[in-house]
Amino acid sequence: MVRVLIGGVLALAIAMGVGRFAFTPILPAMQAATGLGTDAAGLLASLNYLGYFLGALGAGLVPHGTVRTAVFRTALIASVTSTAGMGFTEDMAAWAVLRFVSGLASAGMFILGIAMTLDALARAGRESWTGWLYTGVGIGIASSGLFVALMGDRLGWRGDWLWLGLACLGFGTLSWLWVTDPPRAAAHTAAGTAGGGSPQPSAPLVLLTLAYFLEGAGYIVTGTFLVAILKTMPETAQLGAAAWMVTGLAAMPSGIVWAAAGRKLGLWRALILAHVVQAVGILLPITGSPAAAVVSAALFGGTFIGIVTLSFTLGRQLSGGASARVIGALTAVYGLGQIVGPVPAGLVVARTGSFDSALVGATAVVLVSAALLAAGAWMAGRSGPATVALDARRG
Incomplete structure (x- = not known):
């Protein structure tokens, strides 16, 4: 094995x-x-x-x-x-x-x-x-x-x-x-x-899917341009490749760490927290600070794999056991979001000569995703305390 x-x-x-x-x-x-x-x-x-x-x-x-x-x-x-x-x-x-x-x-x-x-x-x-x-x-x-x-x-x-x-x-x-x-x-x-049946449609599952689409569109701006962003600023130009290494190192334990957070906080809360942390990381390079650039790379790397892990786990639970189908659907909408994200970001940068507007837009998209997750958590909570307790234990 x-x-x-x-x-x-x-x-x-x-x-x-x-x-x-x-x-x-x-x-x-x-x-x-x-x-x-x-x-x-x-x-x-x-x-x-x-x-x-x-x-x-x-x-x-x-x-x-x-x-x-x-x-x-x-x-x-x-x-x-x-x-x-x-x-x-x-x-x-x-x-x-x-x-x-x-x-x-x-x-x-x-x-x-x-x-x-x-x-x-x-x-x-x-x-x-x-x-x-x-x-x-x-x-x-x-x-x-x-x-x-x-x-x-x-x-x-x-x-x-x-x-x-x-x-x-x-x-x-x-x-x-x-x-x-x-x-x-x-x-x-x-x-x-x-479990490979058809997913059972529900409002929380739909909201999770929409949030995952927006996450794909938002996070990929940093995922595509992080090194280029840092290279454009004199204060951080030397950190480009090093920052990407920090991203990778932070991503390595990300799935394990956020899975543990899901067990402790519940999957919905952990997923919302991961989005908020990621939004902060996306926005930090605007400051032009080398320290902020390193922190940004760590926060970005430390969340995007964790978000995937938590979303898959939550999706499996909300689908009524149809794990294969729901993971395929989530992967598809995530991929669709990633198609949408880089093109407008690249066009904005080409027109303005700065990544600031693209980063602000990506941050806003990720925060909207977090808001949809909060709505999904509220709707899931309305289905009964037993469901919420089960979510927290099985995360």
């Missing part, structure tokens, strides 16, 4: 930490060398998230067994190839295709990798290990940030993409070997015990 967990962690590190988010620390060097504008960078980010959205929809249709293993491995190959491929060209159209493919691959690896790893842990009675799986995203972010910080000046942006792709190829071999699905009959039995 340890090998399966390691394979799952590495899959998330490759899919999310590198395939999706390595763009963030490499972006300033790409802009300096090629003249890539912030509006065009926002478009590339949104195409990546469009791919992720479509991949999330498709991943939910993949059947258990050997087909799921094959699709996961195909996504792994596509992720490695699209990462390395960024270093072979300066053509905007080629970059657009590569970032779109990377998004598709990230969704396939993320959703199927999580599903197969969690199924394997459940079969072995190791559900308590689940929180460790999400550390892979933080490991990938921290590792890619460290690599760019140490080697970026020597290798250039092309070398960054090429060597990260090569590293993903090496570590991805372990995921290829260790993350697999059993034959369809066994997988179907395991899935049946986990």
Whole structure:
């Protein structure tokens, strides 16, 4: 089981930490060398998230067994190839295709990798290990940030993409070997015990879904532009890559920490608190303070994976046991929000020459998400004290 967990962690590190988010620390060097504008960078980010959205929809249709293993491995190959491929060209159209493919691959690896790893842990009675799986995203972010910080000046942006792709190829071999699905009959039995029916619609579940969409649209502004934001200010220009490493390091324990908060405070309260903390982190770079920039990176990294973890857990509870369906739906709306966020932010920056308005807008969106969660918590509380107590215990 340890090998399966390691394979799952590495899959998330490759899919999310590198395939999706390595763009963030490499972006300033790409802009300096090629003249890539912030509006065009926002478009590339949104195409990546469009791919992720479509991949999330498709991943939910993949059947258990050997087909799921094959699709996961195909996504792994596509992720490695699209990462390395960024270093072979300066053509905007080629970059657009590569970032779109990377998004598709990230969704396939993320959703199927999580599903197969969690199924394997459940079969072995190791559900308590689940929180460790999400550390892979933080490991990938921290590792890619460290690599760019140490080697970026020597290798250039092309070398960054090429060597990260090569590293993903090496570590991805372990995921290829260790993350697999059993034959369809066994997988179907395991899935049946986990609950895979249709989600039961309710007002709290709808509000959670809307809030998750807004979270995707708000957090991704920082997720895309954090390093570029810091590079534009003289006081924080030297902190860009280091701040992204802080983001990754803070993200590593985020899922475990916020899951514990959910058990102590209740899932609704913990989720609202995580949104408020994240909103503060998004806004801090406006101050121009180096200390605030580091705190911003830590707060951002320390919340976004925790929000995913808490939202999935709460969604499973509100869905009446339809865990697979509700996680797929939440992932899709989150991906849709990420498509929406970067383009207007990039256009605002291109027009004003400053990230301040984009950060204020992203902060407002995340706070509106928190308000929707507060409404959902109130509605859930009206359904009876027993439901609230169950939520607090099972978080």
